[in-house]
């Protein structure tokens with residue numbers, strides 16, 4: 001009996017060669033702590049962390065022909081066309097020996113979501129959603145100090161708008177499928193990780209990751 005999910009997994013095996021993967025999407029507003037907690041999850045649960053933003057920034061640095069376009073989009077807080085980001089994610093998945101991935105900061109809009117599903121056939125195990133107020137996220141971004149072109153108040157405001165208008169609908173989509181695990185991301189880093197551990201420990205004990 002082939003369920004819809006099984007059918008999609010078959011497609012994913014075709015497009016990713018023989019590779020079967022477990023994927024968790026890590027979503028949340030800018031500065032909600034996605035990258036910080038992904039590092040913790042990698043250390044404890046053997047996932048590979050793929051940050052869409054990091055892959056795009058590496059693409060700029062590599063001198064790719066898309067570099068200028070990507071840089072301009074990031075500076076404006078806009079979402080880069082899916083084909084660019086999906087290609088980077090797909091290559092990273094195929095080049096990696098691991099079969100468990102945290103995809104951080106993707107999908108960020110409906111176009112990202114639908115195109116990724118269509119192209120890779122990958123259906124996420126679940127979506128880890130970091131819930132945090134804009135006031136707190138703004139404070140964190142202004143203190144992040146990584147020299148990013150988008151961590152200034154003008155771009156931050158644009159990113160918040162894009163998050164509410166384009167990214168939250170993606171979370172709502174997965175909510176309607178019962179796939180969202182919401183985390184109170186306003187708490188201190190160790191407390192947030194304690195809540196995340198509960199989720200990943202139960203996943204590990206079910207043998208799905």
Ligand SMILES: Nc1ncnc2c1ncn2[C@@H]1O[C@H](COP(=O)(O)OP(=O)(O)O)[C@@H](O)[C@H]1O
Nearest residue numbers: 030031032033034035036140143144187188189
């Ligand atoms: N729970 C937290 N409490 C306070 N500061 C945090 C917390 N989580 C992350 N930070 C800090 O906030 C900034 C943004 O975190 P980051 O993980 O880069 O967020 P994101 O990837 O969601 O944009 C970093 O400087 C990080 O050290």
Ligand SMILES: Nc1ccn([C@@H]2O[C@H](COP(=O)(O)OP(=O)(O)O)[C@@H](O)[C@H]2O)c(=O)n1
Nearest residue numbers: 030031052053074077078079080105106108
């Ligand atoms: N799926 C994605 C992810 C990031 N990006 C771009 O990269 C920027 C930084 O993304 P990020 O995930 O590193 O940012 P944070 O949420 O970690 O602060 C976004 O504001 C977008 O301009 C994108 O276009 N598409």
Ligand SMILES: [Mg+2]
Nearest residue numbers: 034035051053
């Ligand atoms: Mg990040």
